[in-house]
Amino acid sequence: MKFGGTSVEDAKAIDRTAAIVRGRRERGLEAVVVVSAMAKVTDQLLAAAAAAGRDDRAGALAISARLRHRHIDTTADLLDGERFVQLQETINHEFDALDDLLRGIAAVGELTARTNDLVVSFGERLSSRMVAAAFEQRGLQGAHVDARTCIVTDAHYGKAVPQENAIEAKLTELVLPLIEAGQTPVMGGFIGATKEGITTTLGRGGSDYTAALVGGGMHAGAIEIWTDVNGIMTTDPRICPDALRVKTISFEEAAELAYFGAKVLHPATILPAVQKSIPVWVLNSRNAENEGTKITALAPKCASPFKSIAAKKRLTIIDVVASRMLMSHGYLKAVFDVFDKYKCAIDMVSTSEVSISLTVDSNERLPEICEELGKIADVKYEGRKALVCLVGEDIRGHNGIAGQVFSAVSHVNVRMISQGASEINMSFMIDEEDVEEAVRSLHKRFFVNPDETIFDVAARAPIAVKA
Numbered sequence: 001m002k003f004g005g006t007s008v009e010d011a012k013a014i015d016r017t018a019a020i021v022r023g024r025r026e027r028g029l030e031a032v033v034v035v036s037a038m039a040k041v042t043d044q045l046l047a048a049a050a051a052a053g054r055d056d057r058a059g060a061l062a063i064s065a066r067l068r069h070r071h072i073d074t075t076a077d078l079l080d081g082e083r084f085v086q087l088q089e090t091i092n093h094e095f096d097a098l099d100d101l102l103r104g105i106a107a108v109g110e111l112t113a114r115t116n117d118l119v120v121s122f123g124e125r126l127s128s129r130m131v132a133a134a135f136e137q138r139g140l141q142g143a144h145v146d147a148r149t150c151i152v153t154d155a156h157y158g159k160a161v162p163q164e165n166a167i168e169a170k171l172t173e174l175v176l177p178l179i180e181a182g183q184t185p186v187m188g189g190f191i192g193a194t195k196e197g198i199t200t201t202l203g204r205g206g207s208d209y210t211a212a213l214v215g216g217g218m219h220a221g222a223i224e225i226w227t228d229v230n231g232i233m234t235t236d237p238r239i240c241p242d243a244l245r246v247k248t249i250s251f252e253e254a255a256e257l258a259y260f261g262a263k264v265l266h267p268a269t270i271l272p273a274v275q276k277s278i279p280v281w282v283l284n285s286r287n288a289e290n291e292g293t294k295i296t297a298l299a300p301k302c303a304s305p306f307k308s309i310a311a312k313k314r315l316t317i318i319d320v321v322a323s324r325m326l327m328s329h330g331y332l333k334a335v336f337d338v339f340d341k342y343k344c345a346i347d348m349v350s351t352s353e354v355s356i357s358l359t360v361d362s363n364e365r366l367p368e369i370c371e372e373l374g375k376i377a378d379v380k381y382e383g384r385k386a387l388v389c390l391v392g393e394d395i396r397g398h399n400g401i402a403g404q405v406f407s408a409v410s411h412v413n414v415r416m417i418s419q420g421a422s423e424i425n426m427s428f429m430i431d432e433e434d435v436e437e438a439v440r441s442l443h444k445r446f447f448v449n450p451d452e453t454i455f456d457v458a459a460r461a462p463i464a465v466k467a
């Protein structure tokens with residue numbers, strides 16, 4: 001069971017989380033609980049690290065002081081007596097270590113990726129201790145597990161690669177005995193450590209990934225991702241408040257959605273679950289009675305061509321123009337080698353006779369990448385672009401679908417179009433400021449008469465939406 005930042009954001013949310021876990025235990029189920037940092041804490045830790053890195057020591061320590069108060073206040077609301085005193089001491093100890101670290105970064109005037117990971121790791125280290133203690137007080141026999149003892153990764157800081165065999169061995173050694181003793185292990189998501197014990201992180205949104213690694217490594221019967229919406233919806237409910245819950249979706253569809261920007265699930269989550277055929281559920285911790293979304297190996301038959309629409313912002317289009325060389329042997333390889341060298345993933349590619357257009361996440365190394373590409377071609381790049389992606393296994397069965405999609409967004413300037421080889425997504429690139437309108441138009445066009453076997457039409461009323 002993984003509970004995201006909003007499911008542990010304050011004492012009330014942690015209380016709801018405890019009630020959900022109690023419900024599972026009362027049904028005779030055993031659970032390992034993975035928690036994220038309290039909502040927004042990771043962003044604030046990143047801001048503190050960045051401030052320290054540019055020598056703003058006072059700014060960094062001020063952020064840390066606010067976080068210390070928030071964690072202690074929540075602990076005071078959660079725990080009584082001796083339990084509170086003990087955890088308060090632990091939290092103060094952790095924040096003293098964080099402050100020392102921030103002072104160190106400011107003194108050196110340099111923030112490395114490795115140190116950045118160590119700073120952000122405090123979020124999950126603290127939240128997991130608080131949730132474990134809250135479970136303990138509520139008779140759930142919470143047992144805190146430091147995720148860094150089990151989630152073994154390589155040393156690719158900021159996006160470390162988990163070592164699944166080593167993880168499975170550690171889970172068997174350290175977590176299984178706790179379950180066998182009737183306890184509820186609680187660990188932080190998102191963080192891990194190299195085999196030498198250096199702290200790493202799995203990339204933003206990585207707690208879902210931890211949940212899948214733990215579920216996979218322990219051969220769980222199910223992986224539950226508890227969040228703040230009723231499940232995977234037909235689009236982000238912050239863009240369309242009338243988005244509908246999707247009752248069932250395939251692993252492939254969910255993976256495409258996650259990759260193309262649906263924040264509700266981390267893209268890497270699905271893989272360990274698919275490999276072991278473990279069903280994944282996305283559920284709402286504010287509305288635990290709701291059935292959520294079930295992600296399964298096979299997509300159910302659906303009368304609608306699409307299950308959901310995702311959008312991903314902060315992309316850059318790069319146009320590489322080389323009229324004489326494009327079709328020559330080895331040219332594309334030379335272009336892609338440059339992206340490989342900078343470990344820069346490409347989202348979409350399209351070619352014409354004279355140019356290749358590629359899209360990548362906007363990142364600070366783009367000027368270097370383009371300078372290097374400039375040695376073999378003329379290069380232009382343009383940021384503030386976004387990708388809109390429609391996902392559904394039944395796209396291929398619907399004639400004229402592209403016409404319907406593009407007439408729904410005929411007022412928007414479309415820069416690139418792609419239909420993936422898997423034939424379960426159709427995506428196009430537009431200006432960032434057009435995303436909301438394009439998604440609303442498409443949602444209106446494709447979910448006006450939804451298939452009731454797949455979409456929760458009964459609950460058309462707006463669901464809980466984050467501010």
Ligand SMILES: Nc1ncnc2c1ncn2[C@@H]1O[C@H](COP(=O)(O)OP(=O)(O)O)[C@@H](O)[C@H]1O
Nearest residue numbers: 004005006227228231232233235236262263264
């Ligand atoms: N297709 C979608 N279905 C559901 N939620 C979505 C979708 N696309 C984007 N979201 C957003 O994802 C959010 C949940 O992800 P996140 O904030 O990371 O939650 P958590 O803190 O629980 O991990 C929702 O509040 C919603 O706004």
Ligand SMILES: N[C@@H](CC(=O)OP(=O)(O)O)C(=O)O
Nearest residue numbers: 004005036042204205206207
């Ligand atoms: N706290 C990490 C990991 C995570 O998955 O968080 P959440 O479950 O709240 O999206 C982050 O913000 O990236």
